[in-house]
Amino acid sequence: MTPDEFRRHGRQVVDWIADYLESLESRPVRSQVRPGEVRAALPSAPPERGEPYEQVLADLDRVLLPGITHWQHPSFFAYFPANASGPAILGDLLSSGLGVQGMLWATSPACTELETVVVDWLARLLDLPAALRTDSAGGGVIQDTASSASLVALLAAGSRAGGELARRTVYTSSQTHSSLEKACRIAGIAPGNLRVVDVDPRTLALDPEHLRSLVSADVAQGAVPTLVCATIGTTGTTAIDPVRRIGEICREHGGWLHVDAAYAGVSAVCPELRWINDGVADYADSYVTNPHKWLLTNFDCSVLWLRDRRPMIEALSILPEYLRNxxxxxxxxIDYRDWQIPLGRRFRALKLWSVIRWYGAEGLREHIRGHIRLADEFAGLVAADEEFVLWEHHPFGLVCFRPRWPGLPIQDANEATIALLERLNDSGELYLSHTKDTEHVLLRLAVGAPSTGREHVHAAWRVIRDTYAAMA
Structure with missing residues (x-):
């Protein structure tokens, strides 16, 4: 493809994306295809000769688009958002065009140094402690996801803890993201050494007193408490663990405190929400949040900060001869290859840089505040309806709720809620997901798509209410 051909087809692709974003609301939110349908519509063998790019775009429309669930749809409420915005898409395009492999500072100094600037900018925007910025002993790095960030934090914690691997213990709650359990498997933590801490049944926040008792019992048995994960905004209900009290226990026993704020952390761009960071400045050894969830930066872009980067580098740095410079x-x-699991890395900082410069702090705050206002409005609709129960904790963009199903035992009510969820999602009019408290299945409505407005939230409630009424 010559530069002139690229210019011509590039304009077609940009126009296609713009048309797609404009037409989203007219499409069913969730893909309507059956398993195997997309594959059956594609040739089983690759073409022998190259094809015009117009044919690629034609098959994108004909074959692939029906198999897409539209995460940017204004009625996509199922999971925490995976925001895509114009500046982020353009930043990603620039990254692809440059084709940088930023494993070392030497392989593209601007790739590394822009990243150090951007993660420090974000730390300032979220009012994170100066100890996490790159001009300190710590610093930040863009990972692909919070799952990778948690694994890096666990490996760093193990490096600092020392001792036999078989004696290392890790502490999570039932509400902690499943990536921590996977990280333990990858890091070689024995399944029996992953402790699950009780949660408060009213809030689903981790119980620090149960944590204390588990840690004390482990220490008495000669274990090495290695890492505790505290979550700010759990995936199920956005429960908030008591970071400060958890941090005090970690400090007593030398354990590493990892704070997972993958979804909710970016909300601290708003000064009125910085209460979520209580305890982070004093106790967090590592902290992760995902701009690709709620800060208008398309997937993948997760930022991990550490208070002290040395244990991480000790755990991950290997310098073969071919990388010496x-x-x-x-x-x-800084060589960011030592701050992540893979060697290679994309120039992800470009899209986050583009987003921050385009929107500015003011625009980012309004984005977050607007979604919280819509979530509050939806919660008010649920609370006013006697046939539904609202999960009262909803400080961000997520609202959890359930139908009462009067007269049904809990198990039957849970099955009825799942049946309602499936009928709603099959309609194509909206997309929800579910979670569970200690007993009940809850429906989750997460406001997060950039194009979601008040009309979409009210339309969602009408569909939910009408579908429930038809089933009750």
């Missing part, structure tokens, strides 16, 4: 050996540069 003067800048690395000088010790004056």
């Amino acid at each position: 003067a800048a690395t050996l000088s010790g004056q540069v």
Whole structure:
């Protein structure tokens, strides 16, 4: 493809994306295809000769688009958002065009140094402690996802803890993201050494007193408490663990406190929401949040900060001969290959840089506040209806709720709620997901798509209410 051909087809692709974003509301939210349908519509063998790019775009429309669930749809409420915005898409395009492989400072100094600036900018926007910024002993790095960030934090914690691997213990709650359990498997933590801490049944927040008793019992048995994960905004209900009290227990026993704020952390761009960071400045050894969830930066872009980067580098740094270079050996540069699991890395900082510069702090705050206002309005609709129960904790963009199903035992009511969920999602008019408290299945409505407005939230409630009425 020559530069002129690229220019021509590039305009077609940009126009296609713009048309797609404009037409989203007219499409069913969730893909309507059956298993195997997309594959059956595609040739079983690759083409022998190259094809015009117009044919690629034609098959995108004909074959692939029906198999897409539209995460940017204004009525997509199922999961925490995966925001895509114009500036982020353009930043990603620039990254692809440059084709940078930023494993070392030497392989593209701007890739590394822009990233250090952007993660420090974001730390300032969220009012995170100065100890997490790159001009300190700590620093930040863009990972692909919070799952990778948690694994890096666990490996760093193990490096600092020392001792035999078989004696290392990790502490989570039933509400902690499943990536922590997977990280333990990858890191070689024995399944029996992953402790599940009780939660408060009213809030689903981790119980620090149960944590204390577990840690004390483990220490008495010669275990090495290695990492505790505290979550700010759990996936199920956005429960908030008591970071400060958890941090105090970690400090007593030398454990690493990892704070998972993958979804909710970016909300601290709003000063009125910075209460969520209570305890982070004093106790967090690592902290992760995902701009690709709620900060208008398309997937993938997860930022991990550490208070002290040395244990991470000790755990991950390997320097084969083919990577040796003067800048690395000088010790004056950051090589982000030592801050992540893979060697190679994309120039992800470009899209986050584009987003922050386009929207500015003011625009980012209004984005978050607007979604919280819509979630509050939806919660008010639920609370006013006697046939539904609202999960009262909803400080962000997520609202959890359930029908009462009067007269039904809990198990039957849970099955009826799942049946309602399936009927709603099959309609194509909206897309919800579910979670569970200690007993009940809850429906989750997460406001997060950039195009979602008041009319979409009210339309969602009408569909939910009417479908429930038809089933009750």
